[in-house]
Amino acid sequence: MMRPCGGIFAVVFLMIIIITSKKLVSGVDGCDVFTGSWVFDKTYPLYDSSTCPFIEHEFNCQRNGRTDRLYEKYRWRPSRCNLTRFNGGDFLERMRGQKMMFVGDSLSKNQWESLICMLYHGAPQANFTLTRGDPLSTLTVPNFRWDYIQIGHKFYKDMSRLAAFEIALVTWARWVDSNIDPNKTKVFFQGISPSHYNGSEWNKPNVKTCLVEKEPIPGSRYAGGSPPALSVLKKVLKTLRKPVQLLDVTTLSQLRKDGHPSMYGFGGPKAMDCSHWCLPGVTDTWNQLLYNALIS
Numbered sequence: 001m002m003r004p005c006g007g008i009f010a011v012v013f014l015m016i017i018i019i020t021s022k023k024l025v026s027g028v029d030g031c032d033v034f035t036g037s038w039v040f041d042k043t044y045p046l047y048d049s050s051t052c053p054f055i056e057h058e059f060n061c062q063r064n065g066r067t068d069r070l071y072e073k074y075r076w077r078p079s080r081c082n083l084t085r086f087n088g089g090d091f092l093e094r095m096r097g098q099k100m101m102f103v104g105d106s107l108s109k110n111q112w113e114s115l116i117c118m119l120y121h122g123a124p125q126a127n128f129t130l131t132r133g134d135p136l137s138t139l140t141v142p143n144f145r146w147d148y149i150q151i152g153h154k155f156y157k158d159m160s161r162l163a164a165f166e167i168a169l170v171t172w173a174r175w176v177d178s179n180i181d182p183n184k185t186k187v188f189f190q191g192i193s194p195s196h197y198n199g200s201e202w203n204k205p206n207v208k209t210c211l212v213e214k215e216p217i218p219g220s221r222y223a224g225g226s227p228p229a230l231s232v233l234k235k236v237l238k239t240l241r242k243p244v245q246l247l248d249v250t251t252l253s254q255l256r257k258d259g260h261p262s263m264y265g266f267g268g269p270k271a272m273d274c275s276h277w278c279l280p281g282v283t284d285t286w287n288q289l290l291y292n293a294l295i296s
């Protein structure tokens, strides 16, 4: 059900809203943190899937039988600067008394669970209470008076429906322009999350899944190019009057053909999942980039 049929790529609609009482600066010191490459780092992953109680079945690749672990050991290294390592305690401290909302689909949930695990690992003594619901799940961290909300709804489009995606984005952009007070709220838009069903995009023309992939693509370039949905997104973001920061994770995620659950996801071998991401994994880096955007 999650595999996009025909068009072979999934578009994620993912927005992060932070309701804040403080002035949050944005921008990452003029360095393009989204251009770089993946490097092996023996200190990774940042948490272990067996010790994080919040990972749902579909993202827990190790528990679902995936035996290789190399994919957990890559760190994103921007070409021209270094990222600050994620610090869960510091993240919670900065978010004290504030609210954060993830608005999006199952990929948004993917990133949200990753963030909870990273925080849990950084501050296990904080009494985390997770209330799961549909469409709203809430994480409360009482010691920090901090709420975490996710609204999930499926939003998969194939290429022939790019126009529908654009209409949805424009509607969203209008909502932001008329409802967001930039003095109180900071909005991030998470780019497009790529899937890997078309081997031509990584020089394996006969391959139609990510199943045997165990390593990232070296270097900074993805042969498949940029997904058309990303140009639609950038075009719509330009029309916004309110400041919205794009966390442009598309290219760095495209390089991670090894990071998907494949047959170790929600439906086993019958439902090849090359859209979502194993936890720990790629979405941890999205959160590290979010953290860097918040502290810069």
Ligand SMILES: *[C@@H]1O[C@H](CO)[C@@H](O)[C@H](O)[C@H]1NC(C)=O
Binding pocket: 080, 081, 082
């Ligand atoms: C990034 O970190 C490496 C290793 O710690 C260091 O050699 C390099 O100079 C740093 N680069 C920048 C741009 O700060």
Ligand SMILES: *[C@@H]1O[C@H](CO)[C@@H](O)[C@H](O)[C@H]1NC(C)=O
Binding pocket: 127, 129, 142
């Ligand atoms: C954790 O939070 C729950 C719900 O708010 C509460 O019932 C429980 O007593 C708390 N536990 C600790 C150790 O603070």
Ligand SMILES: *[C@@H]1O[C@H](CO)[C@@H](O)[C@H](O)[C@H]1NC(C)=O
Binding pocket: 181, 182, 183
């Ligand atoms: C936001 O704050 C600035 C400076 O404090 C103020 O001039 C401006 O009117 C405020 N905007 C809104 C929408 O309240």
Ligand SMILES: *[C@@H]1O[C@H](CO)[C@@H](O)[C@H](O)[C@H]1NC(C)=O
Binding pocket: 007, 008, 198, 200, 201, 223, 224
């Ligand atoms: C797979 O990718 C190649 C190269 O980017 C492209 O030409 C081809 O149309 C794609 N196939 C499908 C089924 O989307």
